[in-house]
Amino acid sequence: MKHYLSISDLKNLQEAVKEGIELKSDPFSFDQLGKRKTICLLFFNNSLRTRLSTQKAASNLGLNTMVMNFGSEGWQLEYNDGVVMDAGKSEHIREAAKVVSQYADIVAIRAFAGLIDREQDEAEVVLNGFLEHATIPVVNMESSVAHPLxxxxxxxxxxxxxxxxxxxxxxxxxxxxxxxxxxxxxxxxxxxxxxxxxxxxxxxxxxxxxxxxxxxxxxxxxxxxxxxxxxxxxxxxxxxxxxxxxxxxxxxxxxxxxxxxxxxxxxxxxxxxxxxxxxxxxxxxxxxxxxxxADNRTWAAQLVLKRILKESQLELHADKK
Amino acid sequence: MKHYLSISDLKNLQEAVKEGIELKSDPFSFDQLGKRKTICLLFFNNSLRTRLSTQKAASNLGLNTMVMNFGSEGWQLEYNDGVVMDAGKSEHIREAAKVVSQYADIVAIRAFAGLIDREQDEAEVVLNGFLEHATIPVVNMESSVAHPLxxxxxxxxxxxxxxxxxxxxxxxxxxxxxxxxxxxxxxxxxxxxxxxxxxxxxxxxxxxxxxxxxxxxxxxxxxxxxxxxxxxxxxxxxxxxxxxxxxxxxxxxxxxxxxxxxxxxxxxxxxxxxxxxxxxxxxxxxxxxxxxxADNRTWAAQLVLKRILKESQLELHADKK
Amino acid sequence: MKHYLSISDLKNLQEAVKEGIELKSDPFSFDQLGKRKTICLLFFNNSLRTRLSTQKAASNLGLNTMVMNFGSEGWQLEYNDGVVMDAGKSEHIREAAKVVSQYADIVAIRAFAGLIDREQDEAEVVLNGFLEHATIPVVNMESSVAHPLxxxxxxxxxxxxxxxxxxxxxxxxxxxxxxxxxxxxxxxxxxxxxxxxxxxxxxxxxxxxxxxxxxxxxxxxxxxxxxxxxxxxxxxxxxxxxxxxxxxxxxxxxxxxxxxxxxxxxxxxxxxxxxxxxxxxxxxxxxxxxxxxADNRTWAAQLVLKRILKESQLELHADKK
Known part of the structure; x- marks a missing residue:
């Protein structure tokens, strides 16, 4: 699995569920998989379960975790192309996504629907902005229209x-x-x-x-x-x-x-x-x-991160050949 | 020690002081005790010494630490039972405390007195809410009426x-x-x-x-x-x-x-x-x-966390017998 | 290197650049250097690259990292001496800097210019306040007049x-x-x-x-x-x-x-x-x-932290003789 944006990225749900239950019974079975790798959790909206369960899952896999509340600790991003950025937005998603990709091996994003403009919400501007411009796997921690974890x-x-x-x-x-x-x-x-x-x-x-x-x-x-x-x-x-x-x-x-x-x-x-x-x-x-x-949020996240880490290992091996 | 809510939880203060001084002279002597365990620090109020010294103590014990500013990163909790929750509060302590218990092995809480309603402050609604509904040890990082660390x-x-x-x-x-x-x-x-x-x-x-x-x-x-x-x-x-x-x-x-x-x-x-x-x-x-x-805040926290971890180890062994 | 406040602290820029490029090609070559040591990142202003790259660099060196947004998670500091602190400021830099020094081995500071009073900005009150009163190495993560990382x-x-x-x-x-x-x-x-x-x-x-x-x-x-x-x-x-x-x-x-x-x-x-x-x-x-x-921000920070850790090792050895 390269990214986890929707439940369909799992390919076979039944196998994924089985694998999640296995992780639950043996949480540290892959605690070397994330070694020397970093996940960055970017919150554009508040969170309790997602924040803690994803951190916990990452820790179980040996990942280094960096958490950032994008709005209060960073600044507003521009998602539209060709804009003259002379108003409230300080950075474009094109730079932000590529930059985060320099510091992390996986980026997870939470960005809710605004519930004002349906077309804009369905365009998933934040999640898809990272997907398009990041060079690392992207995990959906609840987007405008999906919450696959x-x-x-x-x-x-x-x-x-x-x-x-x-x-x-x-x-x-x-x-x-x-x-x-x-x-x-x-x-x-x-x-x-x-x-x-x-x-x-x-x-x-x-x-x-x-x-x-x-x-x-x-x-x-x-x-x-x-x-x-x-x-x-x-x-x-x-x-x-x-x-x-x-x-x-x-x-x-x-x-x-x-x-x-x-x-x-x-x-x-x-x-x-x-x-x-x-x-x-x-x-x-x-x-x-x-x-x-709520408990199973940890094992869902852990399964997803495990699969992404496994895939990136395979790609690395393929690159070396 | 199961919880640390007040100084009297130490049982013997003189022994605790002696043990704190020993940790100070050998900070990493129990750095395996927290391995594969997580502490969640929940701040309902601002903090400098408590925030940093408790993180430092947890790190010295090998604990994984998750820090959350509950107000700004989460949402308002309801503490009263039987309420129709149609106003500003999004989650009840009954769920929040049980949920946090899924992700952490110890939860530490900072929640100050409001200084408006004495009875409510003395009821320690936040700390006691977690104590009642969490299924993991609770540490007081300053509550309405006590600051035992x-x-x-x-x-x-x-x-x-x-x-x-x-x-x-x-x-x-x-x-x-x-x-x-x-x-x-x-x-x-x-x-x-x-x-x-x-x-x-x-x-x-x-x-x-x-x-x-x-x-x-x-x-x-x-x-x-x-x-x-x-x-x-x-x-x-x-x-x-x-x-x-x-x-x-x-x-x-x-x-x-x-x-x-x-x-x-x-x-x-x-x-x-x-x-x-x-x-x-x-x-x-x-x-x-x-x-x-201020320095001794680290060793106080480390002693408390060490005792809680030791106790949970004993309970685990007892469970297995 | 004791502190990193300006680019001139590097002594020989060309050697530093070479060393940074070496770290980039072998990021984990010093991953034991920060073991059992803690860096505290104090943000008085928002940050994306500095926040993530410095955390990443610290992790690569095996450092434990504590991040604090001083304004929103702590309180306002007083920097002038002799003041009667009966207004909005709760703590003096004299205490704050010494206190942080109890919990961390390195402190990194971001505090921007106010752009209102030139003399005050050039006095670098925040950075120099920490430099004067902290007892640990200080790293400049962008101050009023310099951004040496x-x-x-x-x-x-x-x-x-x-x-x-x-x-x-x-x-x-x-x-x-x-x-x-x-x-x-x-x-x-x-x-x-x-x-x-x-x-x-x-x-x-x-x-x-x-x-x-x-x-x-x-x-x-x-x-x-x-x-x-x-x-x-x-x-x-x-x-x-x-x-x-x-x-x-x-x-x-x-x-x-x-x-x-x-x-x-x-x-x-x-x-x-x-x-x-x-x-x-x-x-x-x-x-x-x-x-x-942006990528090189990691290696710049890693080089700086590596040199500071090396220097403190040497001092420790010298103290023991």
Whole structure:
């Protein structure tokens, strides 16, 4: 694997999940792989799980890690070509990406959707800017439209907790006071398409996600019906895609409750607003897998970094021949 | 030692001081103890000495360190149970503490008193929130009402510099333009109660500290009288406890001077405002121990982390039997 | 080398350049030199290249690194002696510098010019404050009037790319919307004075740099004439020195273009504003050395840290005799 930008970069999801679980059982089995190599984590947005789990994964592999909050510790970047840079932006992505490539062997990027301009968000200007101009592997730590480290952690969690061959998995929209990006939901859907499962998306009218991503998925507006006989319920808020980035309503009756959940397992990427997205009783029950998902973020990141390091070793050997 | 929340967690202060001094003379004697283990330092408030000395101590023990400024790099946490989280707080301590426990073997927390609501400050919501919900050892890097790493460093400094069996130690209030917390003074007092010393607290009327903490201590409002024949004078400002968090007056005549100090050693936890809390002549004299105190922060932290790592090793062995 | 404050601390520039190039070809040749030693990077201003390259260099030498953004993670320091510190500043440089010296073996400082008070900027209060009061080696990561790590990286880049014995090097002022410091230009000039080259500075009337620094240098106000037959053109904006810290005009016709550059190599310290300081065609051509310069920041820093570590080893041995 050269880069990790979306879940499809894994090629075979099932093998990746298996490999992630192996790393979890033997975290230091590849602790020499990252020796004398450096990963640079660039945060254009805040982070808790991604920040710590990726550092932890890097450390387990023996990597040297440099963390930088680009906005507060650096400056604003220009992403458009041909611009006369006489306003607020001090450096162009063309230089920044090449420069970071001088100091690190892998660069990981977190840059959220602005949720104002759909076209610009879908262009993934930050992530793709680094991808185009960096000369080292790029890892997506959540971009405008994808969060593939989360999706891989979710796949590991599903594998560890499934008790039937072909589980029913429901992605259920939840209310939220703020407009949130589509990245987690998008990557979860893309990951579920690679699973042998009955997959249903349920959301209120007006909250359908990008039809290119949900293509081929069953979307049900009746939450109760969608949840029937579910084994796993993945709850997540997202803002409207049609009325791009808007909170159409907060619809409190879409909150997940113990009653609605029935016997299913509860999943959420965190952070989660209690008693808005999901009631306390669910999170505090044994049915909640949210901490397992958070734990699996380490093994997802470690698997991805391991594969990138392995690939770069192979390339190095090939170069030497 | 499972956690380090207050000076009393040390059990035997004299042994701890001795062990701290041993680490100082041989800093790398336990550099394998932290191998393949991670400490996460979470700062809810700014820091210089605590930030650097705890990192240094962790490095001496071979620990992997992750530092996070929770406010600016993460988001606001909710600490109350049962709340409908539809306002400014994005994550509940119940999740945050369990999540951090997935990525680290020890978590250290700095979270100051707000100095607005005494009851809330004394509830230590941040530190106790982590203590309750984390599944790993918790270290106090200064909480609302305690700063036990400072107190241990102070105990080491006293031991290194005392020239009589039973010294006279005076904790002397000082003026300051801003309202400051009681944490340093509280922990110093709690530490002094474990010492064989003549201990006197001196502060203006209205500035008596929490009577539960000063219980059994001599409090004198006449500074000159209190300082008579002192061997060590520990100077520190704190805001009023009775008129909670208020600066009643700035009383410049309580500033420590060479004349008042006489032949005693001067101590302060730093940062210190020169010519407000203490005059230049004191800080720039050989009687000042403030840099020794700062140095001993490393050995205090290293001792604490060493004991926690040792304890977790024992638990691991016990689990395996 | 005890400290690295200016390019003249290198003693012999040519040997230093050679040593830097050797480190570049064998980055881990001294990876035991920093073992059990710590460098503390203190940022009073934002940084990308300096932040990452210095961390990378430290890691290559086996150093433990602690990074602190002093303003946002700590507090404001007082640099004047004798002050009654009852306003916004919480700690004096006298304490801060001695304290940091307890936790680190080397301290590196970035603190830009304020560009308001020339005398104060030239006094280098932050850097010199640390130099005076710290008890460990001090490295300049860009101060008010000097950026010697950049200048050393530039010297390495010149050496790697020169094709004639005695190249013509032109330092050419460029327009910029904001007032920028003189540090990079100053250190480049000081470095060029140590080179066997034809060196010309070109800038508009009113933009002459500090005459003490440009003493003995040819300054030409006609850019076209200055650029004739140049081998290297180092482009950089700086604010006025005479009308201290002011942007007199933005003079777009001073922007570097392919036409002006002719066959010369283009250099800039970055970050650079495209189509203001230099047109795209130059940066995107093979004549641009800006990424090589950025790469050489690592080797410049590594050489400096290596020499400081070597020197402290020698002192240690001498102490033991």
């Amino acid at each position: 989360q999706a891989l952690a979710d796949a590991i969690t599903l594998e560890e907790h499934k008790t039937v061959e072909r589980p029913k998995v429901v992605l259920s929209w939840a209310p939220h006071p703020k407009a949130l990006p589509h990245a987690v939901a998008n990557s979860f859907i893309n990951m579920m398409k690679l699973q042998d499962a009955e997959f249903v998306i349920t959301n209120p009218v007006g909250y359908d996600l990008n039809p290119k991503i949900t293509e081929g998925c069953r979307i049900v507006n009746d939450q109760e019906k969608a949840l029937e006989n579910a084994n796993f319920v993945y709850v997540k808020n997202w803002s409207s895609y049609r009325d791009y980035g808007r909170v159409l309503h907060q619809n409190r009756d879409w909150m997940m409750t113990s009653e609605k959940l029935g016997g299913a397992n509860f999943m959420h990427c965190l952070p989660v607003r209690r008693n808005v997205v999901v009631e306390d009783a669910v999170l505090d029950s044994n049915q909640s897998l949210v901490i397992d998902q | 400072q107190a241990l460093a102070d105990a080491i400094t006293l031991e290194e510099h005392k020239t009589v069996e039973r010294p006279k130690v005076v904790l002397s209030w000082a003026p300051h333009p801003k309202a400051l917390p009681h944490a340093v003074a509280n922990s110093f007092i709690n530490m002094m109660k474990l010492q064989d010393a003549e201990f006197v607290i001196t502060n203006p009327v209205g500035y008596d500290l929490n009577p539960k903490i000063t219980e059994g201590c001599r409090i004198v409002n006449d500074q000159e009288k209190a300082l008579e024949n002192a061997n060590f004078v520990y100077v520190k400002n704190w805001s009023s406890y009775r008129d909670y968090g208020r600066v009643l007056h700035q009383n410049r005549d309580w500033m420590m001077t060479s004349e008042k100090l006489g032949g005693a050693n001067f101590m302060h936890c730093l940062p210190v405002r020169r010519n407000v809390v203490v005059e230049d002549a004191v800080l720039d004299s050989n009687q000042s121990l403030v840099i020794d105190q | 950049q200048a050393l990286a530039d010297a390495i880049t010149l050496e790697e790319h020169k094709t004639v014995e005695r190249p013509k090097v032109v330092l050419s002022w460029a327009p910029h919307p904001k007032a920028l410091p003189h540090a990079v230009a100053n250190s480049f000039i000081n470095m060029m004075k140590l080179q066997d080259a034809e060196f010309v500075i070109t800038n508009p009337v009113g933009y002459d740099l500090n005459p003490k620094i440009t003493e003995g240098c040819r300054i030409v106000n006609d850019q076209e004439k200055a650029l004739e037959n140049a081998n290297f053109v180092y482009v950089k904006n700086w604010s006025s020195y005479r009308d201290y810290g002011r942007v007199l005009h933005q003079n777009r016709d001073w922007m570097m273009t392919s036409e002006k550059l002719g066959g010369a190599n283009f250099m800039h310290c970055l970050p650079v504003r495209r189509n203001v300081v230099v047109e795209d065609a130059v940066l995107d051509s093979n004549q641009s050395l800006v990424i090589d310069q």
